[in-house]
Amino acid sequence: MFAVARLLLMIRPMLADRMWGLFSSDLAIDLGTANTLVFVRGKGIVLNEPSIIAIRKTDNSVIGVGHQAKAMLGRTPENISAIRPLKDGVIADFDVTERMLTYFIETARRLSTGRRRAWSLDRPRVVIGVPSGITQVEKRAVRDAALQAGAREVYLMEEPTAAAIGAGLPIHEPGGHLVVDIGGGTTEVAVISMSGTVYCNSVRIAGDEMDEAIIQHIRKHYRLLVGERRAEEIKIALGSAHPAAMDRCSIEVKGRDLVDGVPKTLVVTDEEIREALREPVMTIVETVRTCLERTPPELAADIIEKGVVLTGGGALLRGLAGLLQSVTQLPVHVAEDPLSCAVRGAGMALDDIKLLRKVAIPA
Numbered sequence: 297m298f299a300v301a302r303l304l305l306m307i308r309p310m311l312a313d314r315m316w317g318l319f320s321s322d323l324a325i326d327l328g329t330a331n332t333l334v335f336v337r338g339k340g341i342v343l344n345e346p347s348i349i350a351i352r353k354t355d356n357s358v359i360g361v362g363h364q365a366k367a368m369l370g371r372t373p374e375n376i377s378a379i380r381p382l383k384d385g386v387i388a389d390f391d392v393t394e395r396m397l398t399y400f401i402e403t404a405r406r407l408s409t410g411r412r413r414a415w416s417l418d419r420p421r422v423v424i425g426v427p428s429g430i431t432q433v434e435k436r437a438v439r440d441a442a443l444q445a446g447a448r449e450v451y452l453m454e455e456p457t458a459a460a461i462g463a464g465l466p467i468h469e470p471g472g473h474l475v476v477d478i479g480g481g482t483t484e485v486a487v488i489s490m491s492g493t494v495y496c497n498s499v500r501i502a503g504d505e506m507d508e509a510i511i512q513h514i515r516k517h518y519r520l521l522v523g524e525r526r527a528e529e530i531k532i533a534l535g536s537a538h539p540a541a542m543d544r545c546s547i548e549v550k551g552r553d554l555v556d557g558v559p560k561t562l563v564v565t566d567e568e569i570r571e572a573l574r575e576p577v578m579t580i581v582e583t584v585r586t587c588l589e590r591t592p593p594e595l596a597a598d599i600i601e602k603g604v605v606l607t608g609g610g611a612l613l614r615g616l617a618g619l620l621q622s623v624t625q626l627p628v629h630v631a632e633d634p635l636s637c638a639v640r641g642a643g644m645a646l647d648d649i650k651l652l653r654k655v656a657i658p659a
Contacts, residue, residue, distance in 0.1 A: 321408055322421040323401065323447075324642035326455070327438065329382045330480025330503055330609065332362075332396075333636055334404040335643035341636055342407045347480075349396045350378045361399045370523040384481040384500040385427040385455075386434040390441060398445040419448035423642045423652065425455040427482045429498035435657070451656040453645065454493060455479070455638050456486035459607040461655075462641030463631035467491055468651070472595030473602060476584055476620075477638065478610025480504050483580050485587040487595055491654050494595060497587050501579045503610050506531055513572035514549065518562055522551040531613075534569040537577045541615025542566055577616065581623055588624060603627030607637040 324335040327347070334343040345362030352359050353375050360368060360378075368378045381392040401420070422442050426435065435452055442450045459477045460467050467473060467488045477484045480503040486496040507527040514520050522530075530549065536542050546565040553560040584604070591599065603626050606617055611634040621628040631637050645652040 321405060322423075322646050323404060324423045324425075324639055324646055325397075325400070325442075326425045326458070326636075326639035326642065327382065327397070328479050328481070329380070329385050331635075332400055333639040334400055335639045335646075336404055336408040337643065337646045339408045340643075341639060343400060343404045344636075345400065347382050347396065348378055348380050349392055349399075350376060351392070352376055358395060358399070361396055366525070369525050382481065385479060386430055386481075387437045387441065390437050393437075394441045394444045397441050401445050401447070419446055421449045421451070421646070422447040423451045423453055423645055423656075425458045425638045425642050426452050426657075427498055428454040428456055428484050428486060428493065428496040429482070451645075451652055453642050453652075453656055454484075454486070454496070456484045456496060457488060457491075457493060457655050458639070458641035458645070459631070459637040460486075460488050460605070460641065461644050462637035462639070463605050463607055463634075465605065471602070472591065472598035474584075474587070474591075474599045474604045474626075476580075476604060476606050476608075476611075478502050478580065478606065478608040478613075480609065483583060483608075483610065485583050487587065487591050487599070489595060489598075491651065494592065495587060495590055497583050497590075499579060499583050501576050501583075502608075503528075503531075505576045506535065506573050506610075506613075509572050509576055510535075510569060513568065514551070514564065515554065517568075519554040520549070520551040520560055520562060521554055522549060526551070530564065530569060531573075534564070534566040535573055536566060536570050536614040537573065537619045538615030539567075539570065541618065573613075577613070577619070580610070580616075581620060584620060584624060588626075600626060603629055605629050605631055607631045607634045609635050 322337040326333040332347045336342050346366040348365040350360035350365040350368050365378050381389040387393045439450045456475045456477045460475045465473045468491050470490050473488045475486050482500050483502045484498045487494045510527040510530050533547050546563050549564050550561050611630050617628045617630050
């Protein structure tokens with residue numbers, strides 16, 4: 297009698313988990329400072345939207361999320377606020393992040409199933425990529441936000457590990473892999489071996505700081521104020537880390553003259569923007585060098601053979617791979633589709649629960 301009762305207690309969680317699985321689609325989320333990507337198990341990446349939400353201040357109602365909210369940046373009246381609730385890869389505003397995450401989860405569910413959430417059983421298991429330097433308080437905030445947004449179970453996974461899996465690296469083997477993940481808010485340089493992080497250095501210098509460097513350069517040299525959306529467009533059009541990375545080119549920049557206070561147009565060149573990006577780019581290079589200096593000798597030998605893998609949106613900066621290669625004297629490769637490496641890696645872990653439990657970090 298007691299043996300039967302004990303057996304029922306043991307299998308009840310397994311049966312419950314399997315029942316939940318019948319009614320839900322498990323998700324992997326790359327909750328980034330700049331963009332949020334959602335991977336649905338069995339469907340692939342179904343959502344890629346800016347991590348921005350627009351809220352009406354009078355009644356605290358959401359009037360736009362993602363691309364719709366990004367179009368409002370710098371263009372809203374006083375009663376509407378376009379907010380980026382994540383800063384440096386972690387939650388800066390818990391309540392707003394929860395609302396944004398709820399929207400993304402429900403949108404991903406609708407896109408993958410063709411229906412809205414119809415009953416409470418439709419609660420997915422969720423894997424979320426987080427920066428390796430995240431604090432215990434920040435981990436709890438991410439986990440709680442996902443649970444409040446409708447997840448039944450939440451796993452946190454370090455972004456460099458997720459990116460390495462998404463880039464196709466055999467991280468379960470006893471060999472070193474050096475991954476440089478450059479996102480919107482953080483750059484993480486990690487040495488990974490046997491499904492674990494041997495050494496990781498995280499700096500809060502990445503795509504957002506590059507945009508800010510462009511804003512400050514144009515303000516200082518031309519007394520012209522441009523918004524962050526325009527700065528990002530300039531970075532994509534002209535940004536580079538090395539003179540040989542692109543042909544000479546220029547674009548028109550529109551903004552507000554800080555002296556006269558009127559709209560003004562000027563022309564900036566790739567050379568100017570490269571100079572503006574020098575400081576954040578060299579910070580990333582020095583972070584990689586520091587990681588190499590602190591890597592154990594056996595793993596360093598593996599890295600000499602296998603090289604460095606760049607992931608994240610910052611990996612698309614022209615000439616960055618070449619600059620790193622010339623500084624480190626190591627082969628440097630840009631992962632295929634570096635923007636989605638982390639979410640694809642977290643999605644692949646959904647299919648292998650043993651791997652997921654091995655690489656998940658305690659919340």
